[in-house]
Amino acid sequence: MERYREKGFKLTPQRIAIMKFLEGNKNHPSAEDIYLYVRKTFPTMSFATVYNNLETLREKGHISSLSIDPERRRYDPDTSSHHHLICLKCKMVVDVHADFKVNVPEEQNTAFEVLGSHIEFYGTCPECK
Amino acid sequence: MERYREKGFKLTPQRIAIMKFLEGNKNHPSAEDIYLYVRKTFPTMSFATVYNNLETLREKGHISSLSIDPERRRYDPDTSSHHHLICLKCKMVVDVHADFKVNVPEEQNTAFEVLGSHIEFYGTCPECK
DNA sequence: GTCTTGACAAGAATCATTCTTAAGTGGTAT
DNA sequence: ATACCACTTAAGAATGATTCTTGTCAAGAC
Ligand SMILES: [Mn+2]
Ligand SMILES: [Mn+2]
Ligand SMILES: [Zn+2]
Ligand SMILES: [Zn+2]
Secondary structure, three states, rough: OHHHEEEEEEHHHHHHHHHHHHOOOOOOEHHHHHHHHHHHHHOOOOHHHHHHHHHHHHHOOOOOOEEOOOOOOOOEEEOOOOOOEEEOOOOOEEOOOOOOOOOOOOHHHOEEEEEEEEEEEEOOOOOOO | HHOOOOOOOOOOOHHHHHHHOOOOOOOOHHHHHHHHHHHHHHHOOOOHHHHHHHHHHOOOOOOOEEEOOOOOEEEEEEOOOOOEEEEEEOEEEEEOOOOOOOOHHHHHHHOOOEEEEEEEEEEEEEOOO
């Protein structure tokens, strides 16, 4: 946790609670999921504080935000390059850790500077089948 | 255009205008883009009508909606399987037509019924570079 | 022509996210 | 230990995309 201390990044109790909740969390929670959980410990916490912290954490590269669920943004403490699988029914998101070789065709690649890629798989999870 | 006539699918002038705008459109427009354009011909058209029609067209499989731009939904008349490349600066979305071999690892694949996949590439377009 | 089932316009409502403002606090320097 | 200041917070308002509601209308079926 100490490694997060840096210039202009203050470790407040609310922020620590959010970071603890996210640390190792594989559920790809939404801002609301985080809010509902952290509020148990900090009943006065505001929704805006959650968003502020998520944005700050994202800026600093400690978490990433996913647009795989069209209904709400999901947050992921795992910033290593990996992919996702979403259940179209219950919207559960799980990791797909595999190194796929995907490169855009050469002619597009030269004109457009490709910085990365993300694969979203969709389907039905075991519970929803 | 006649091929769209089917049970419970009425061809109204507004709908035809939306379909004409989308037909062959490679810009992946948002609902607002579509609204602003079609309104030129139908000044009384409502935003809700655009959304109603997009949802109906999507249900019938004539268009697909993309969540690649986290700020707004984009619509694509090309329903064939293809991928996308988004410019992180101007949010331009272009097609990537290539057949990548991506399959989730066996153990996930059996538990989870994978129905499809979509690759989003991100980077900087020629104009924004 | 009549009927039925969508489709329409208009605007209200919803919901996620962002912004604003005033008050509070962590971390650094003194 | 104290003071200071930039960053953070809470609270709520604002925004913006999307969905819902309601009364009216019209396409296509018969
Ligand atoms: Mn993940
Ligand atoms: Mn496309
Ligand atoms: Zn499921
Ligand atoms: Zn660009």
